Amino acid sequence: MLFSPAITRLVDVFRRLPGIGPKTALRLVFFVLSMEKEEVEEMARALVDAKRRVKHCARCRNLTEQDICSVCRDERRDQSLLCVVQEPRDMMVIEKTGQFKGLYFILHGALSPVEGFGPEELKIPDLLQLMKTGGVKEVIIATNPNVEGDATAFYIAGAARPLGIMVSRIGFGLPVGGDLEYADELTMTRALEGRREI
């Protein structure tokens, strides 16, 4: 064996992270070993602290260190408008546009019978409760444009409509700046379906 147990163990730990293969893991380990001891200890503390402190917002399930996150506490935001996303990073993408002034609900996943993700796992009952009692008038569903995201969108839409809530899903089509020539058939189909009068 070429490397010591402590190195092998750290390589294994890095390999658990998404997108990190054996070569990258080894490169990261060599880098960590070249760092100052204090820096490595700070890194370890940041990991444990983040995991210990960060929890889900009791209202929207965004990641936060408080009971209710800063987005939900912001009284300037429109309480009647709710955007449903799969992951916290999706919420971030929408926030970056600066165009959405409502609140969010984060599913932390999508319906997937294969992976055993049903409505209970996604806390869809909590979402329904929020739609019933939170003064929500419009729901924008921003799940991913794939089988799981589609199924999740239809499920939520079916539950929201009887409550008299307007339900929409974000538009699909050609990405801005994209080239028609390189569009796949599914995207092109969605773009045709989503055509708007000009």
Place this chain on the structure above:
Amino acid sequence: MLFSPAITRLVDVFRRLPGIGPKTALRLVFFVLSMEKEEVEEMARALVDAKRRVKHCARCRNLTEQDICSVCRDERRDQSLLCVVQEPRDMMVIEKTGQFKGLYFILHGALSPVEGFGPEELKIPDLLQLMKTGGVKEVIIATNPNVEGDATAFYIAGAARPLGIMVSRIGFGLPVGGDLEYADELTMTRALEGRREI
């Protein structure tokens, strides 16, 4: 601010690692937060443990948890043959060939006046001491084929020759399986210089 301080801090910590930009760092943070608490704590411990336990072999400066590494302690290896590399990962690449049965010396860098890396920083005096007293008869220099690696190779060769040690450098040329068409001029020049009678 969209994210909590503990998240921002962990993003910053991940961004210090090589090849990890802001987007990848955020993806890693979301993944860490989805891990079990025990797993995150294990990751933190692995970091601190590796940094605390792993040191440089007193002889070759390979990474090891002992005073002398397992390669240097292996009595079947040829003590008279020494391969000089820049980094521990370079040593690993050579070990993988299974062709080299001598010992190593790891410089942990290359001569670079710009970055303030002189012979002292690379512990080249230790290398010279080893060449003088360690029964070394042949040195193979396997520094990188770039300006710093070339300068380092010439410096070591100049110091080794007066000791009556045979000095060589690994061959440069076309990579096996590579295509002549895509070779750059420098590689092609080196390949021509390194031609061998068949």
